[in-house]
Amino acid sequence: MTLYYPVMLRLEGKLCCVVGGGRVAERKAAGLLRAGADVTVISPQVTAELRRLAGEGLLQWIDSPFERGMAEAGKASLLFAATDDPAVNAAVREEGIALGIWVNGADEAEHGDFMLPAVLRQGLLTVAVSTAGASPGMAQLVRDEISDWLGDGYDAYLEVLLELRLAVQQLVSDSRERQSMFRGMLQWNLRPHMKDGERLPGPLFEELMKRLHGEPTADGIRRIGTWLEELGKHDYT
Ligand SMILES: C[C@@]1(CC(=O)O)c2cc3[nH]c(cc4nc(cc5[nH]c(cc(n2)[C@H]1CCC(=O)O)[C@@](C)(CC(=O)O)[C@@H]5CCC(=O)O)C(CC(=O)O)=C4CCC(=O)O)c(CCC(=O)O)c3CC(=O)O
Numbered sequence: 045m046t047l048y049y050p051v052m053l054r055l056e057g058k059l060c061c062v063v064g065g066g067r068v069a070e071r072k073a074a075g076l077l078r079a080g081a082d083v084t085v086i087s088p089q090v091t092a093e094l095r096r097l098a099g100e101g102l103l104q105w106i107d108s109p110f111e112r113g114m115a116e117a118g119k120a121s122l123l124f125a126a127t128d129d130p131a132v133n134a135a136v137r138e139e140g141i142a143l144g145i146w147v148n149g150a151d152e153a154e155h156g157d158f159m160l161p162a163v164l165r166q167g168l169l170t171v172a173v174s175t176a177g178a179s180p181g182m183a184q185l186v187r188d189e190i191s192d193w194l195g196d197g198y199d200a201y202l203e204v205l206l207e208l209r210l211a212v213q214q215l216v217s218d219s220r221e222r223q224s225m226f227r228g229m230l231q232w233n234l235r236p237h238m239k240d241g242e243r244l245p246g247p248l249f250e251e252l253m254k255r256l257h258g259e260p261t262a263d264g265i266r267r268i269g270t271w272l273e274e275l276g277k278h279d280y281t
């Protein structure tokens with residue numbers, strides 16, 4: 045059994061080429077566009093949605109069957125073999141091997157270099173679930189169960205943590221101290237101050253930043269935690 049290696053790819057501005065224009069190709073193209081990739085679809089037929097995206101200039105559609113040696117495929121960072129013809133998907137895979145381009149095989153898990161997980165996003169939080177091709181439907185189901193269990197509010201929470209992280213990285217040069225501060229922040233009871241997944245109230249965030257600048261140490265982080273606990277009891281918001 046292959047043990048797959050999960051990664052998070054940065055695809056902004058990278059060319060990704062999807063061969064095929066059906067329901068599966070449409071889903072792959074949509075996910076790639078969401079990640080900011082430049083998408084080219086090669087297929088003699090495409091779904092109405094792919095046609096619309098091409099019409100609006102959001103992706104490039106090459107209205108032709110796939111052939112080995114096509115320049116658009118050769119320039120891609122990632123290739124997606126998503127046709128209903130196993131011979132064509134195999135040719136895409138061979139092209140990938142010849143050119144050193146990673147290929148996703150939508151029809152045969154074992155034939156690709158990588159596969160796509162079922163994804164849940166909340167702002168900067170991403171949860172990806174994979175069953176290594178055993179049951180994509182189960183990957184969706186587990187993703188949905190995690191979504192119910194997780195609840196919401198992580199988007200605003202992570203925005204605050206990111207701002208705090210950037211501030212600490214500027215203020216504190218010692219990496220051990222920084223890491224101890226980042227771990228300490230996770231103990232803060234911040235979420236009760238973020239009603240309905242909203243951002244922290246402005247004055248509270250400003251006071252938090254003031255305290256952080258006043259004592260940018262792991263002890264300072266603990267004291268901010270105690271202060272937040274006290275505020276929580278008095279329903280500051
Ligand atoms: C190997 C993999 C390669 C790849 O595509 O990367 C692959 C392969 C195949 N899928 C097939 C069928 C279905 N795939 C889905 C849905 C998704 N498939 C996705 C990924 C993967 N599918 C990779 C493995 C991921 C893993 O296991 O973790 C998801 C998670 C991500 C995405 O596509 O973006 C996306 C959910 C997106 C979302 O909800 O967010 C559904 C459900 C539906 O359509 O609603 C069905 C019908 C129900 C079922 O079969 O379970 C078949 C045909 C089987 C046959 O007919 O025999 C094959 C070919 C084969 O199995 O050989």
Ligand SMILES: NC(=O)C1=CN([C@@H]2O[C@H](COP(=O)(O)OP(=O)(O)OC[C@H]3O[C@@H](n4cnc5c(N)ncnc54)[C@H](O)[C@@H]3O)[C@@H](O)[C@H]2O)C=CC1
Nearest residue numbers: 064065066067068069086087089109110127128132150151
């Ligand atoms: N990975 C996944 O999530 C899933 C994968 N599948 C597999 O993916 C395949 C495709 O599924 P659908 O999109 O539903 O099929 P579909 O029948 O809707 O679309 C097939 C597409 O392939 C294109 N195509 C055919 N020959 C081509 C060629 N020579 N060059 C370029 N494009 C060509 C057609 O124009 C059409 O747009 C299925 O046969 C199945 O094996 C099926 C369900 C989910």
